[in-house]
């Protein structure tokens with residue numbers, strides 16, 4: 163799943179490439195991906211892109227005018243991606259027979275497809291007058307790289323929360339943009355157990371976690387920026403120290419990276435760096451063994 167750094171990379175790319183261009187055509191190939199009907203999707207046709215911004219893991223393409231606000235907002239979810247074309251193919255898209263969910267063509271012949279692999283479709287596209295009309299956008303917590311997101315603001319979010327820190331970091335309503343991968347990386351950088359309760363962290367631990375979050379995300383955004391969409395996924399994978407690397411060597415201490423189930427997914431961590439050398443109990447596995 164693309165998270166904040168990859169989405170920021172896509173946003174920077176699209177902002178540079180599409181600002182000022184007119185939308186020549188829009189083709190919806192997956193009707194389940196389109197979540198709104200008013201304004202209609204064809205309202206985008208003929209509209210000019212004014213700019214592209216990020217809201218958490220959502221991309222927001224502003225295609226409005228002063229009199230008629232209009233935004234194309236989308237979320238790539240778990241298996242969605244954006245494929246850019248300098249010259250958009252003219253082939254016919256057959257709904258239901260393609261991974262393409264939506265195709266957008268610009269007046270200069272360029273364009274992109276939003277694609278989604280797999281059978282569980284969750285890529286979501288919205289055509290709205292205000293990005294906050296998208297429930298997932300309206301619910302978003304603060305952006306961790308915004309100037310307002312200070313150490314004090316972070317400490318305030320954690321105060322009294324008897325929730326495992328791993329869950330807090332990836333809760334979009336608490337902090338926007340961090341998912342399963344970067345929460346693993348942030349916790350590894352902070353040398354903190356994913357199971358630590360947010361409310362129990364000392365002031366020093368909160369400060370340490372805050373710095374780890376800022377550094378990890380700032381580095382990943384820098385790594386993603388300026389890359390074309392096709393290179394962003396590999397760049398993300400290459401930058402990971404523990405996430406998706408179970409069984410491999412921790413680059414910090416040489417221990418073996420381990421994996422446990424967490425919520426709807428698995429998480430990766432290094433026992434030596436994060437949990438005093440002790441492997442975390444894998445609740446799903448221990449339940450199966452009973």
Ligand SMILES: [Zn+2]
Pocket residue numbers: 412413414415416417432433434435436
């Ligand atoms: Zn380690």
